[in-house]
Amino acid sequence: MNCINNVVIIRYGEIALKGKYVRNRHEKTLILNIKSMLNTCGIKYEDIFRDWGRIYIKTADPRAIEAVVKVFGIVSASPAVTCEPTLESAASVSAEIGRDLIKEHESFAIRPRRSGKHSFSSQEIGVACGNVVFEHIKDKNPRVDLTSPDKEIFIEIRQNHGFVFTDIVYGMGGLPLGTQGRMVALVSGGIDSPVAAWLMMKRGCEIIPVYINNQPYSDETSRYKAMECIKVLQSWAPERPFTVYEIQDGESLSAFLSNCDSRYTCLLCRRMMYRIAHSIMNKENACGVITGSSLGQVASQTAPNMMAETSGIHLPIYHPLIGFDKTEIVDIARNIGTYEPSVLPGTDCTAVPEKPSTSAKISQIYHEEEKIDIQELLKHALSGVKMVNLL
Amino acid sequence: MNCINNVVIIRYGEIALKGKYVRNRHEKTLILNIKSMLNTCGIKYEDIFRDWGRIYIKTADPRAIEAVVKVFGIVSASPAVTCEPTLESAASVSAEIGRDLIKEHESFAIRPRRSGKHSFSSQEIGVACGNVVFEHIKDKNPRVDLTSPDKEIFIEIRQNHGFVFTDIVYGMGGLPLGTQGRMVALVSGGIDSPVAAWLMMKRGCEIIPVYINNQPYSDETSRYKAMECIKVLQSWAPERPFTVYEIQDGESLSAFLSNCDSRYTCLLCRRMMYRIAHSIMNKENACGVITGSSLGQVASQTAPNMMAETSGIHLPIYHPLIGFDKTEIVDIARNIGTYEPSVLPGTDCTAVPEKPSTSAKISQIYHEEEKIDIQELLKHALSGVKMVNLL
Numbered sequence: 162m163n164c165i166n167n168v169v170i171i172r173y174g175e176i177a178l179k180g181k182y183v184r185n186r187h188e189k190t191l192i193l194n195i196k197s198m199l200n201t202c203g204i205k206y207e208d209i210f211r212d213w214g215r216i217y218i219k220t221a222d223p224r225a226i227e228a229v230v231k232v233f234g235i236v237s238a239s240p241a242v243t244c245e246p247t248l249e250s251a252a253s254v255s256a257e258i259g260r261d262l263i264k265e266h267e268s269f270a271i272r273p274r275r276s277g278k279h280s281f282s283s284q285e286i287g288v289a290c291g292n293v294v295f296e297h298i299k300d301k302n303p304r305v306d307l308t309s310p311d312k313e314i315f316i317e318i319r320q321n322h323g324f325v326f327t328d329i330v331y332g333m334g335g336l337p338l339g340t341q342g343r344m345v346a347l348v349s350g351g352i353d354s355p356v357a358a359w360l361m362m363k364r365g366c367e368i369i370p371v372y373i374n375n376q377p378y379s380d381e382t383s384r385y386k387a388m389e390c391i392k393v394l395q396s397w398a399p400e401r402p403f404t405v406y407e408i409q410d411g412e413s414l415s416a417f418l419s420n421c422d423s424r425y426t427c428l429l430c431r432r433m434m435y436r437i438a439h440s441i442m443n444k445e446n447a448c449g450v451i452t453g454s455s456l457g458q459v460a461s462q463t464a465p466n467m468m469a470e471t472s473g474i475h476l477p478i479y480h481p482l483i484g485f486d487k488t489e490i491v492d493i494a495r496n497i498g499t500y501e502p503s504v505l506p507g508t509d510c511t512a513v514p515e516k517p518s519t520s521a522k523i524s525q526i527y528h529e530e531e532k533i534d535i536q537e538l539l540k541h542a543l544s545g546v547k548m549v550n551l552l
Numbered sequence: 553m554n555c556i557n558n559v560v561i562i563r564y565g566e567i568a569l570k571g572k573y574v575r576n577r578h579e580k581t582l583i584l585n586i587k588s589m590l591n592t593c594g595i596k597y598e599d600i601f602r603d604w605g606r607i608y609i610k611t612a613d614p615r616a617i618e619a620v621v622k623v624f625g626i627v628s629a630s631p632a633v634t635c636e637p638t639l640e641s642a643a644s645v646s647a648e649i650g651r652d653l654i655k656e657h658e659s660f661a662i663r664p665r666r667s668g669k670h671s672f673s674s675q676e677i678g679v680a681c682g683n684v685v686f687e688h689i690k691d692k693n694p695r696v697d698l699t700s701p702d703k704e705i706f707i708e709i710r711q712n713h714g715f716v717f718t719d720i721v722y723g724m725g726g727l728p729l730g731t732q733g734r735m736v737a738l739v740s741g742g743i744d745s746p747v748a749a750w751l752m753m754k755r756g757c758e759i760i761p762v763y764i765n766n767q768p769y770s771d772e773t774s775r776y777k778a779m780e781c782i783k784v785l786q787s788w789a790p791e792r793p794f795t796v797y798e799i800q801d802g803e804s805l806s807a808f809l810s811n812c813d814s815r816y817t818c819l820l821c822r823r824m825m826y827r828i829a830h831s832i833m834n835k836e837n838a839c840g841v842i843t844g845s846s847l848g849q850v851a852s853q854t855a856p857n858m859m860a861e862t863s864g865i866h867l868p869i870y871h872p873l874i875g876f877d878k879t880e881i882v883d884i885a886r887n888i889g890t891y892e893p894s895v896l897p898g899t900d901c902t903a904v905p906e907k908p909s910t911s912a913k914i915s916q917i918y919h920e921e922e923k924i925d926i927q928e929l930l931k932h933a934l935s936g937v938k939m940v941n942l943l
Contacts (some may be wrong), residue, residue, distance in 0.1 A: 175878055231590075364877075366847065448858070
């Protein structure tokens with residue numbers, strides 16, 4: 162009998178809470194995204210189909226599970242063996258699986274589940290299959306323990322299919338990428354901004370990464386780190402190639418350094434970044450700008466400064482990390498693969514003043530900006546836009 | 553020999569990464585907040601003092617640990633027994649503690665740590681104390697296991713003090729409340745908005761809770777739930793009594809329902825909420841407005857709608873939950889105590905249309921608002937402001 166996993170069961174969470182129309186649309190997008198991920202990873206499959214509350218991929222490729230749990234919207238997945246939707250078939254497959262799974266003297270439990278119309282209850286699946294497994298591996302002296310077993314065998318009997326599996330691999334949750342509009346994501350190559358962009362992708366947003374190049378105040382290493390982080394983010398959005406913008410904005414920094422109070426350099430620089438991002442957002446018909454700001458993490462990220470950063474600029478701005486601790490951000494960065502590129506050796510921006518203002522007044526910022534021609538600097542920066550090819 | 557825990561060791565994380573000046577200020581605020589929490593919980597203490605990277609509370613009250621881990625900025629805390637900063641004293645206290653802690657046939661490990669100048673190394677603390685503990689409980693047939701012991705005894709010998717402890721209780725992390733400015737927090741009594749406010753408190757922000765009362769389109773249960781949630785939030789900010797605003801805004805809703813396209817009711821209502829919040833923010837000299845919005849959670853929380861919500865209103869707005877899944881929000885709500893009040897039975901807002909727009913155009917919103925006198929409605933709402941006494 163063939164007990165090779167031949168299907169991947171996919172479970173999703175928040176999508177199932179939606180109304181019929183939205184749910185149907187989200188499920189379709191999710192299937193599209195699963196196909197893209199499998200294609201990109203070179204994983205062959207026979208079919209992908211939906212059944213109430215589940216998606217199934219017909220594939221025997223063991224790499225499929227690792228690939229699909231990277232697809233946003235998936236809560237968990239299990240490689241499984243299919244069987245007929247009968248007690249006999251489920252029991253016989255479970256027995257085969259049990260023989261490999263359960264070692265000498267180990268305890269086990271059957272975790273049964275049922276949907277559709279059947280002549281047996283969930284409990285009856287558990288008893289019938291448990292008995293058959295027990296008899297089949299009696300020589301190993303097994304024990305049944307439903308509370309804290311060494312091994313578990315999950316059996317799902319649905320209307321037209323049955324499944325037996327032993328593993329539940331957790332996914333990232335969220336919503337299917339592409340269901341929640343598009344946003345510009347400012348990516349600097351530090352630890353935070355890629356995590357912020359990723360969190361919005363997890364919630365279904367497509368992103369348009371923007372890297373603001375401050376050369377000669379930053380160097381090629383910063384640019385390299387940012388692009389490597391963007392490549393990692395791209396791996397979470399297979400077959401949806403990013404449009405990546407790179408903007409040279411060193412001239413603005415030069416203007417601030419020559420003309421303005423140096424305590425406000427970072428703030429003036431951020432305001433220029435937001436103006437650039439806003440302009441790209443409008444051009445791309447996107448819905449917002451994502452930043453990696455979190456409150457109080459660095460000297461310039463105070464509440465008064467953050468208020469001054471956007472005053473008079475008026476853009477829909479999102480700071481997904483605003484309530485996060487640094488350790489929480491680092492944990493996510495490690496988990497999603499952006500940590501390594503973002504901590505590569507690099508030079509910090511050389512324009513950062515020794516004593517940045519921590520409680521900038523908006524009137525003061527306006528006063529500083531009057532000393533320079535902001536619109537001209539913005540026009541200049543935007544005229545030098547480069548589209549980056551990540552390959 | 554007296555082996556009752558007589559001190560609580562407090563560890564903090566992100567504060568220790570700050571420069572000298574900010575660190576000193578944050579540590580002082582943290583100590584102030586610890587004192588407030590202990591006072592509010594009726595916990596007596598002899599002294600609170602700082603030593604490099606640690607805060608110590610001299611108290612034998614076993615409730616102290618549970619109270620202090622609710623103070624923002626604390627990463628972990630341990631109830632401990634003090635000893636002299638010598639091997640002999642540490643060993644003798646460890647032996648007493650070990651006798652109670654380690655059961656028959658269990659394995660144990662000493663986890664030594666040292667700071668200051670001493671004639672012994674960390675490793676020597678481990679060996680010396682391990683031997684003494686072993687001899688002292690030999691009758692229990694203990695084993696030493698440094699990899700995965702059943703029980704651990706932590707010994708910290710610093711310059712002038714020694715400590716022995718067995719538990720590390722984790723705190724909430726974050727930054728000390730009061731170090732990051734003040735923000736207006738819109739609190740509705742649902743699950744999300746109290747969590748959003750709490751996350752910003754965790755990052756050090758004081759909040760000014762605002763409840764917008766939409767009666768007759770909501771009822772007394774909504775108000776009750778909101779106030780109960782605010783009380784829970786207040787318990788995280790002891791001795792910093794909230795200023796709670798309640799605004800009657802039912803008339804605005806009536807105006808929207810009578811004059812505007814009903815698909816935009818929720819959006820128009822949110823815009824009015826933001827105008828009210830912005831006005832209170834200015835009055836209170838606060839730095840921003842906190843909302844419980846998360847992308848794609850409900851039909852009206854789409855990216856285009858969120859863009860339309862604030863267009864032309866121009867306020868520093870923070871959505872700490874923007875990148876969260878519903879399950880993640882619920883987990884935090886349960887953890888911080890706002891879940892229970894927020895799921896009490898209640899009536900949903902009766903003004904919510906059956907088919908809210910999911911992709912509102914800004915021009916359409918402006919068009920709808922032209923049909924009514926927004927400024928007059930705002931003035932009316934603000935004139936009926938009530939300050940709520942939570943007691």
